[in-house]
Amino acid sequence: MNIHIKQGYVVDPANDITSVTDVFIADGHIASIDSLPDDFRADKTIDATNKIVCPGFIDVNTSLREPGLEHKATIASESKAAVSAGFTTLCCSPNTIPVLDSTAVAQLIIDKAANANFAKILPLGALTVGLKGEALSEMYALKGTGCIAVSQAPSTNISPRTLRLAMQYASSFDLLVILKPEDAGIKGDGLVHEGVMSSRLGLTGIPVSAETVAIAQAIALAEETECRVHLTGISTSKGVAMLARAQYEGVLISADTYAYQLQLTALDVGTFDANYHVSPPLRTAESRDALRAGVASGVLQVSSGHNPHDLDSKLAPFTSTESGVSSLETTLSSMINLVKSELLDWHQMVVALAAGPAKTLGLEEGHLSVGAVADVTIFDPDATWIVNNEQWHSSGLNTPFWGETMTGQVTHTFVNGRLVFER
Amino acid sequence: MSSSQHVASTPFKAPDSSRLQLNEQGKLRHFLTTESLSKEILTEIMDVAESFSSVGDQAVKKVPVLRGKTIVNLFFENSTRTRTTFELAAKRLSADVLNINVATSAASKGESVLDTIRNLEAMQVDMFVVRHGDSGASHFIAQHVAPHISVINAGDGRHAHPTQAMLDMFTIRRVKKEFDGLKVAIVGDILNSRVARSQIHALNTLGVEEVRVIAPKTLLPLDTNTLGVHVYDNLLEGITDVDVVIMLRLQKERMSGALLPSEHEYFECFGLTQKKLKQAKPDVMVMHPGPINRGVEMDADVADGTHSVILQQVTNGIAVRMAVMTMAMNHQVSDQP
Incomplete structure (x- = not known):
């Protein structure tokens, strides 16, 4: 199928394009940018005037809940939600039941994703068996089945020695290791950022050092083992500074923050609002500003940190609720907010959501070069929409933005040149 | 779909x-x-x-x-x-x-x-x-x-624990009549105390002159000053010239949780004795939400002494x-x- 996307504002950091032009897709690949290819007859023409055309977004950290937690969400429901929000590739977090530590679970996820046939789903194998932080998983076999990386996130319960060995082993097979930087000992039973709100509400605080100690450890081990490391869910200004320095010094370490962290702060927890119970916790305005600057400078990429839950998981006293936000569908709007506030430009936004993660994961996606697979997202940066049942696709309704008006909405999503979503 | x-x-x-x-x-x-x-x-x-x-x-x-x-x-x-x-x-x-x-x-x-x-x-x-x-x-x-x-x-x-805080306010009002000009010190495990949080808000709303909290740093929440209190880590300094001293109960778990070394050391530093109480105003009121650990938070002399209003609090x-x-x-x- 040949597609002609006319007169969109094309943003493709890899080829340094930010201009109004045409994109031609043929046989699942980018056939041409700007000039009409020879013998091209469009089966479908999309008028993208006043819209942005960019590589499909790539999410390094999505919890899909299947297998094991289908009452919260399924691969079908969440991959549909993903393409409705411009994501064409999702890395599926290993926190399934059973844990994604075996080729059988990896294959099940790959098969379910193929059946759903929306976004591409890349399983992340568990770094350790059962994510328990004790025995190493069969990383070579997991890689063979299609795991793009191995991850200990969201569990952080692993001794420094085991982590060091796991990283050494992973690096033998050139596997990327994804970690959530959170020192389990310092975090303890903490729930919210240690500061004004933890003091007021009497909720156990999570100090900044829970993150910085883990980042320092990851940097030291990455340097020593020469293992490629990606840290997901940075939340503190000190963490951004540490990563900027490590990257400057040439350590093979990349990192992301969750899009909602760029918008919210600890004060939003208000009076025990469980929709703001997230991990890592929402922190200060100063940290939020540092995260925004970190995205602009390229130190941080942006992932959704998508954690869909059933309603009951949030219907309890704050302490007894589960952490997480169903965030795939609000990620683009969170980013557009920053562009509209002139804290980011479109180029930086697409680096954070597509080009950056593609590079970290070593994917061939993430750009619109001629000949590349046509994973393309088109969005209207000015469209407004209300977060409600009519617009929402994820099975997880746990979002602090429910009922709010958002700016920016995806109109078309292509995966391998196939139109998988249109609104 | x-x-x-x-x-x-x-x-x-x-x-x-x-x-x-x-x-x-x-x-x-x-x-x-x-x-x-x-x-x-x-x-x-x-x-x-x-x-x-x-x-x-x-x-x-x-x-x-x-x-x-x-x-x-x-x-x-x-x-x-x-x-x-x-x-x-x-x-x-x-x-x-x-x-x-x-x-x-x-x-x-x-x-x-x-x-x-x-x-x-x-x-x-x-x-x-x-x-x-x-x-x-x-x-x-x-x-x-x-x-x-x-x-x-x-x-x-x-x-x-708002009703506990209000019975404390009621007890203070009955003795002192007014809240204006009062200096109140709250001593002990502020971090884990629902009573202290409720007292601090009530005292500030009712217009006391000053609320002080006195505790080692492991028992103090972060950014305590945003709650409208002055922080002391020395009991004698903290209770100097105060009109009311509120002692908080110390849970045994604090010792096993590495927040404090021992009850003995806690009493040395933060336990209230008749001698230390002389730093406060002569008509100081001593309060405690109960139950008391005698010899940990305060001496029996203080608990049963003339300044104590602990049983009035219960009534x-x-x-x-x-x-x-x-x-x-x-x-x-x-x-x-």
Whole structure:
């Protein structure tokens, strides 16, 4: 199928394009940018005037809940939600039941994703068996089945020695290791950022050092083992500074923050609002500003940190609720907010959501070069929409933005040149 | 493919807490925290408590204020003293009282808080007095109960214990008459104390001159100054010239949790003795929410001494709880949305 996307504002950091032009897709690949290819007859023409055309977004950290937690969400429901929000590739977090530590679970996820046939789903194998932080998983076999990386996130319960060995082993097979930087000992039973709100509400605080100690450890081990490391869910200004320095010094370490962290702060927890119970916790305005600057400078990429839950998981006293936000569908709007506030430009936004993660994961996606697979997202940066049942696709309704008006909405999503979503 | 799998429901959005406690006329309908309540409401609680304080001295210790009402003492966490005074308060108001110790019943069978509440609601009760180990549990219940039911927080996690704070305010007012110009020191485990948080808000709202907190850093929450207090880590300095000293209970778990080395060292540094008390004003009041660990928080001399008002606090607790129950019950809203 040949597609002609006319007169969109094309943003493709890899080829340094930010201009109004045409994109031609043929046989699942980018056939041409700007000039009409020879013998091209469009089966479908999309008028993208006043819209942005960019590589499909790539999410390094999505919890899909299947297998094991289908009452919260399924691969079908969440991959549909993903393409409705411009994501064409999702890395599926290993926190399934059973844990994604075996080729059988990896294959099940790959098969379910193929059946759903929306976004591409890349399983992340568990770094350790059962994510328990004790025995190493069969990383070579997991890689063979299609795991793009191995991850200990969201569990952080692993001794420094085991982590060091796991990283050494992973690096033998050139596997990327994804970690959530959170020192389990310092975090303890903490729930919210240690500061004004933890003091007021009497909720156990999570100090900044829970993150910085883990980042320092990851940097030291990455340097020593020469293992490629990606840290997901940075939340503190000190963490951004540490990563900027490590990257400057040439350590093979990349990192992301969750899009909602760029918008919210600890004060939003208000009076025990469980929709703001997230991990890592929402922190200060100063940290939020540092995260925004970190995205602009390229130190941080942006992932959704998508954690869909059933309603009951949030219907309890704050302490007894589960952490997480169903965030795939609000990620683009969170980013557009920053562009509209002139804290980011479109180029930086697409680096954070597509080009950056593609590079970290070593994917061939993430750009619109001629000949590349046509994973393309088109969005209207000015469209407004209300977060409600009519617009929402994820099975997880746990979002602090429910009922709010958002700016920016995806109109078309292509995966391998196939139109998988249109609104 | 379609979104038909969606149930027609929406996530719960928590309302603003200052609104949650008041009805449309600005009157107290739930009592969850002293934070954000006005000086007028706190004063009204003490005034109403004053009017009830003689009931306990009568031969027939009952007034027919809440006759026909059903009050449920819903305790998710064990307590003897608080539950007893709430029960006495309800009975003196002629209400029917049901004591439910959830700690040993439904919760251990896996029933959720919300299901427990729904079941009791179905039995047409009028008020829940809730104690729960989770900070924010009373807020959660107040947000979800039917509009004609009131919720009184009898202690939620480390967050708030507003009736304890108000009985302390009532006790201070009875002795000192005014709050203006008072210096009050709160000593001990501020970090884990729901009582301290509620006292700090109430004291500041009632207009004392200064609230001080005195504790080692492991027992102090971060950014304590944002709560409107002055922080001291030295007891003698902290109690110098104060009018009221409030000692907090020290839980044994603090030692095993590496927050403190030993009871002995704690008493050396932060325990109150007659000698140390000389630093305070000559007419200083010594308070404690109980139960006391003698020789840990304070000497027996201080606990039983002339400055101590600890037993008055217990007596006053009944009148204050009668006041809060009556006010909340009078300001319930109808079931119509």
